[in-house]
Amino acid sequence: MQTIFSERHEGHAGQLELISGQLVPGFEKPERARFIRARIDAVGLGPVSAPETHSLDAARRVHRDDFVDFLPQAWPMWEASGRTNPTVPFAFPIRGLRADKRPTSIDALLGYYGFDAGVSFVKGTWDAVKSSYDTALTAASLIDGNTRSAFALCRPPGHHAGSAFMGGYCYLNNAAIVAQRYRDQGAARVAILDVDYHHGNGTQEIFYHRGDVAVFNLHADPNEEYPYFLGHADERGAGEGEGFNHNYPMPAGTPFAIWSEALDDACRKIADYAPDVVVVSLGVDTFEKDPISEFKLTTADYPKIGARIAQLGLPTLFVMEGGYAVEEIGVNAVGVLTGFEGA
Amino acid sequence: MQTIFSERHEGHAGQLELISGQLVPGFEKPERARFIRARIDAVGLGPVSAPETHSLDAARRVHRDDFVDFLPQAWPMWEASGRTNPTVPFAFPIRGLRADKRPTSIDALLGYYGFDAGVSFVKGTWDAVKSSYDTALTAASLIDGNTRSAFALCRPPGHHAGSAFMGGYCYLNNAAIVAQRYRDQGAARVAILDVDYHHGNGTQEIFYHRGDVAVFNLHADPNEEYPYFLGHADERGAGEGEGFNHNYPMPAGTPFAIWSEALDDACRKIADYAPDVVVVSLGVDTFEKDPISEFKLTTADYPKIGARIAQLGLPTLFVMEGGYAVEEIGVNAVGVLTGFEGA
Numbered sequence: 001m002q003t004i005f006s007e008r009h010e011g012h013a014g015q016l017e018l019i020s021g022q023l024v025p026g027f028e029k030p031e032r033a034r035f036i037r038a039r040i041d042a043v044g045l046g047p048v049s050a051p052e053t054h055s056l057d058a059a060r061r062v063h064r065d066d067f068v069d070f071l072p073q074a075w076p077m078w079e080a081s082g083r084t085n086p087t088v089p090f091a092f093p094i095r096g097l098r099a100d101k102r103p104t105s106i107d108a109l110l111g112y113y114g115f116d117a118g119v120s121f122v123k124g125t126w127d128a129v130k131s132s133y134d135t136a137l138t139a140a141s142l143i144d145g146n147t148r149s150a151f152a153l154c155r156p157p158g159h160h161a162g163s164a165f166m167g168g169y170c171y172l173n174n175a176a177i178v179a180q181r182y183r184d185q186g187a188a189r190v191a192i193l194d195v196d197y198h199h200g201n202g203t204q205e206i207f208y209h210r211g212d213v214a215v216f217n218l219h220a221d222p223n224e225e226y227p228y229f230l231g232h233a234d235e236r237g238a239g240e241g242e243g244f245n246h247n248y249p250m251p252a253g254t255p256f257a258i259w260s261e262a263l264d265d266a267c268r269k270i271a272d273y274a275p276d277v278v279v280v281s282l283g284v285d286t287f288e289k290d291p292i293s294e295f296k297l298t299t300a301d302y303p304k305i306g307a308r309i310a311q312l313g314l315p316t317l318f319v320m321e322g323g324y325a326v327e328e329i330g331v332n333a334v335g336v337l338t339g340f341e342g343a
Numbered sequence: 344m345q346t347i348f349s350e351r352h353e354g355h356a357g358q359l360e361l362i363s364g365q366l367v368p369g370f371e372k373p374e375r376a377r378f379i380r381a382r383i384d385a386v387g388l389g390p391v392s393a394p395e396t397h398s399l400d401a402a403r404r405v406h407r408d409d410f411v412d413f414l415p416q417a418w419p420m421w422e423a424s425g426r427t428n429p430t431v432p433f434a435f436p437i438r439g440l441r442a443d444k445r446p447t448s449i450d451a452l453l454g455y456y457g458f459d460a461g462v463s464f465v466k467g468t469w470d471a472v473k474s475s476y477d478t479a480l481t482a483a484s485l486i487d488g489n490t491r492s493a494f495a496l497c498r499p500p501g502h503h504a505g506s507a508f509m510g511g512y513c514y515l516n517n518a519a520i521v522a523q524r525y526r527d528q529g530a531a532r533v534a535i536l537d538v539d540y541h542h543g544n545g546t547q548e549i550f551y552h553r554g555d556v557a558v559f560n561l562h563a564d565p566n567e568e569y570p571y572f573l574g575h576a577d578e579r580g581a582g583e584g585e586g587f588n589h590n591y592p593m594p595a596g597t598p599f600a601i602w603s604e605a606l607d608d609a610c611r612k613i614a615d616y617a618p619d620v621v622v623v624s625l626g627v628d629t630f631e632k633d634p635i636s637e638f639k640l641t642t643a644d645y646p647k648i649g650a651r652i653a654q655l656g657l658p659t660l661f662v663m664e665g666g667y668a669v670e671e672i673g674v675n676a677v678g679v680l681t682g683f684e685g686a
Contacts, residue, residue, distance in 0.1 A: 018433040018452070018460060020426060021359070023366040083363060089457040090361040092435040096505050096548045097572035099438040107363070116434040117361060117460050164441050205439045228451040230442035294472040 001149050001337055003040055004139040007337065008017045008131035009033050009155035011124020016086045017169075018117035019292070023088065026120060027292055027324040028169035033155040036320065039330030045151070045337055051134035055057040059172050061207050064164040066102060070113055071171055072126045077106040079123075087121040089114035117166040117225070125156075129171040132156055138175035140181055140317055143277065149316045151192065151337055152178070157235055157321040159200035160227060164280045168227055175281045175319045176206045177211050187276035191216065191314075193266060195305060196283025197293040199231030208237055214244040216266040216271050218259065220294060221249040252294035254283045254303040259286065263308055270312060270333055277315045283322035284332040290325045302332045306339025316340065344492050344680055346383055346391045348481040352376050352473035352498035354467020359429045360512075361460035362635070366431065369463060370635055370667040376498040379663065382673030388680055389495070399613065401480055402515050403547050404523045407507040409445060413456055415469045416515055420449040422466075432457035458510040459570070466501075472514040475499055479517035483524055483660055486620065492659045494680055495521070497680040500664040502543035502624045504621035511541065511570055518624045518662045519549045522556050530619035536609060538648060539664040540636040542574030546624065547588055551580055551648060557587040557616050559609040561602065563637060564592040570646035595637035599644040601628065606651055613655060620658045626665035627675040633668045645675045649682025659683065681683025 015026045040048055060066050078087050089110035093099045096337040103112055110121075130155040139152035152174065159175055160168030167184040179190040190213045196199040199219040222231035237245035246269060248262040270278060282300065288296040309316060318337060357370045362406040383391055399652050402411050434452035436442045446455055453464075475497040482495035495517065502518055503511030522533040533556045537543040542562040565574035580588035589612060591605040613621060627645065629638040652659060661680060666672040 018361060018366070018431060021428045021431045023361070086461075087365045088361060090461060091491070091569060091571055092437050093511070093572035094435050094437055094458045094508060095442040096508060097458060097544065097570075098575075098578075099572075100573060101572070103571045104566040105567075105568070108566070111459075113441060115437045116454075117431075118433060120364075165437060165439060167434070194425075196649045201440065223447040223451070225448070226434060226450075227440075228434055228446045228448075228454070229442075229444070231437035232441075232444060235441075271595065291589075 001046045001151055001341055002142055003046065003151040003153050004051050004062065004135045005037055005048050005153040006051050006131035006135050011129045012128030012156055013124065014086060014121065015120035015122050015125065016088055017120060018088060018336060026169065028156060031326045032323065032329055033153060035326055035330035036153055036333050039334040043334055043338055045334055051131065051138035054134050054137045057211060058177050058181050059133060060118045061184065062163065062173060062176045067164040067204065070109060071129060074106065074110065074121045075123055075126060078121065080090055081106055088117050089119065090117060100311055108262065113164065113166055118128060118168055119166045121224065129156060132174060133172050133177065136178050136319055137181060140178040140325060143315045143317055147253050149318070149340060152317065152319045154320045159321050160202045162202040162205040170202060172204060173206060175279050176203050179279050182277050183212060189214065189273060189275040190277055191270045191273055191275040192279045192281060193270065193309065194218065194281035195286070196281055197285035197295055198226055198283070199289065200281055200324060201227045201230040203233065204230060207241065208245055209239045209241040211240045211244045214275065216246045216270060218248045218262045218266065221251055224252060225294070253296060255296040259295065259297060260304065263305065266313055267308055275314065277317065278309070278312060280316060280318045281321045282318045282333060282336060284329060285322040285324055286331055287325050289325065289328060292324055299328060299331055302335030303339025304334040307343035310340045310343035344389045345390065345485055346494040346496050347394050347478045348391050348496040349394050349474035349478050350381055352471045355471030355499055356467065357429060357466065358463035358465050358468065359431055360463060361431060364637055366467045369512065371499060374669045375666065375672055376496060378669055379496055379676050382578035382677040386677055386681055387395065388677060393475065394481035397477050397480045401520050401524050402476060404527065405506065405516060409412045410456055410507040410621060413452060414472060417449070417453065418466055419463045419467060421464065424449055426662065429539050431460050432445055432462065433460060456507065456509055458508050461511055462509045472499060475517060476515050476520065479521050480524060481576045481663055483521040486658045486660055487625055492683060495660065495662045497663045499528070502537055502539060502622055502664050503545045505548040513545060516545045516549060518622050519546050521660060521662065522622050526555060532557065532616060532618040533622060534613045534616055534618040535622045536613065536652065537624035537625060538629070539624055540628035540633065540638055541569055543624055544570045544573040547573060547578065550584065552582045552584040554574055554583045554587045557618065559589045559613065561609065564594055567595060596639060598639040601639065601645065602638065602640060605629040609652055610655055618657065620660065621652070621655060623652060623659060623661045624664045625661045625676060625679060627672060628665040628666050628667055630666065630671060630675055632671060633666065642671060642674055642678065645678030646682025649679040650686035653683045653686030
């Protein structure tokens with residue numbers, strides 16, 4: 001399997017997040033991608049190439065223009081206000097407050113477009129986000145009649161980013177962007193299968209009213225786990241999207257034996273949906289040793305995930321999302337890919 | 344003028360806030376109330392009494408039941424989850440996310456009910472919030488045919504707290520609660536005049552659809568200044584409240600000469616409205632040396648504010664809100680009160 005990867009993710013480092021009442025270094029750090037990159041060579045997964053540069057047009061197909069315009073401006077505006085420490089949003093337009101009026105100050109805009117205090121900018125953030133976007137689009141273009149799979153080693157991840165919001169370490173929604181790209185290039189239907197521990201709230205929000213991109217999410221129960229405010233089983237899509245959003249919330253402590261039943265069910269529904277292509281939001285924070293997650297999957301389980309997805313027999317693009325047990329992230333993420341290849 | 348004050352505010356200390364990308368000790372600290380309390384004696388404003396205890400029924404008249412129920416539970420739930428550091432919310436249900444589904448975990452609830460990372464709980468927070476609420480209600484009861492004014496030395500403040508949200512150092516909206524109390528006791532109309540530097544977004548949200556409590560807000564332009572997502576001049580009320588919400592946003596650097604024109608206009612409109620009682624949300628963070636604000640009022644200006652309000656000739660309850668230049672907060676806040684008394 002071919003991988004697309006950019007070293008430019010390295011510039012997104014030293015950012016912060018607020019968790020458990022404390023401001024701490026981001027769990028989403030450069031070592032994550034380094035370990036995955038190293039594991040690709042170690043197991044001989046296949047060639048690794050740098051992405052081509054893309055315009056932001058593909059981002060504007062799923063994100064609001066003002067949001068796409070904001071992302072590259074965030075750090076320059078912050079610096080222009082006399083600060084060089086990492087940004088952290090602190091005030092948010094929740095229910096009862098105005099979402100229709102875009103404020104002007106950078107402090108306000110960070111919260112206007114953010115939904116949590118875990119989406120931080122440093123000087124290199126936008127360049128990394130852009131490289132992650134380029135990585136996804138370049139990897140997407142690899143899949144054609146002859147090539148059935150590819151791996152977009154994206155960092156930062158994307159699945160928490162919605163049409164006009166960022167959060168959960170995510171800025172642009174790489175998986176949603178490539179799903180839309182496939183549609184724009186002629187695919188009749190695309191399925192997104194999100195196996196990250198956390199609900200892909202951004203992906204759901206983007207496609208919630210559409211039936212041409214079906215979204216399948218396996219994740220921790222949002223009553224108890226981040227991102228909290230989306231991901232319940234009763235969220236089935238709306239309008240033309242009715243019945244095309246599938247959530248599988250699971251409790252803390254869920255082992256592979258239970259988790260894999262949800263994967264089976266999702267895969268059966270994907271087969272019924274008969275998409276032209278499957279985009280996998282590949283998070284491996286379902287791992288038992290993940291520092292911020294509570295599922296109990298083991299390293300031996302990840303190849304089985306890849307093998308089950310391969311059984312669909314569909315063109316499949318893997319897009320990297322979460323996973324914070326950095327020492328094992330390479331083995332687990334690449335384990336999914338080798339499991340897919342070997343199936 | 345009689346003051347109601349509770350020493351129990353002291354328990355709300357050591358809380359944190361996120362500002363400018365940094366987690367710092369709250370600017371809203373016990374010294375604020377101490378300086379005001381001391382100044383009352385220094386100038387002989389009048390007697391100071393402790394509040395009587397009230398049930399939470401009056402809070403439930405303007406706040407949603409589940410929100411009122413949550414506030415005393417926040418710290419016990421946090422402790423039960425094994426933590427004793429100050430809480431800070433970190434994830435929020437903005438547009439596109441669900442506001443109708445109350446999550447169960449304490450980490451989620453802090454953000455479900457908060458709109459910023461500046462509303463922190465410590466062990467003594469609820470007791471202080473309750474004492475601040477009792478202070479407002481007890482002070483409100485002092486005003487009758489013979490007594491035309493009283494001072495509720497509340498801490499923590501309240502005007503950023505909405506029907507079901509907390510934020511900006513505020514948990515229960517003391518001014519809104521007493522305004523409603525006056526209505527429930529027979530007042531036909533109540534005016535709330537908010538002179539705090541920051542827009543009283545909670546107060547506006549609570550009464551936005553009502554004509555029986557008119558709200559007048561003088562504050563910094565929300566495009567540039569906290570709380571950002573409410574407080575524009577075009578917010579005039581809605582439904583039965585149409586025309587009863589009055590916002591006076593002003594730019595950074597506004598001096599008293601300009602600010603007092605807005606106060607004059609608001610007072611003329613209050614006179615036209617002919618309320619039975621005026622509730623003043625008294626913030627003195629309009630002061631030129633305030634560490635987190637940008638207006639240019641001087642200590643000499645504060646008695647003039649009190650005198651202008653006194654010209655209305657209406658029963659007036661002063662409820663303490665913001666002001667973070669702690670060394671001068673007593674002189675400035677009590678300056679408003681002596682200005683009122685001397686008019």
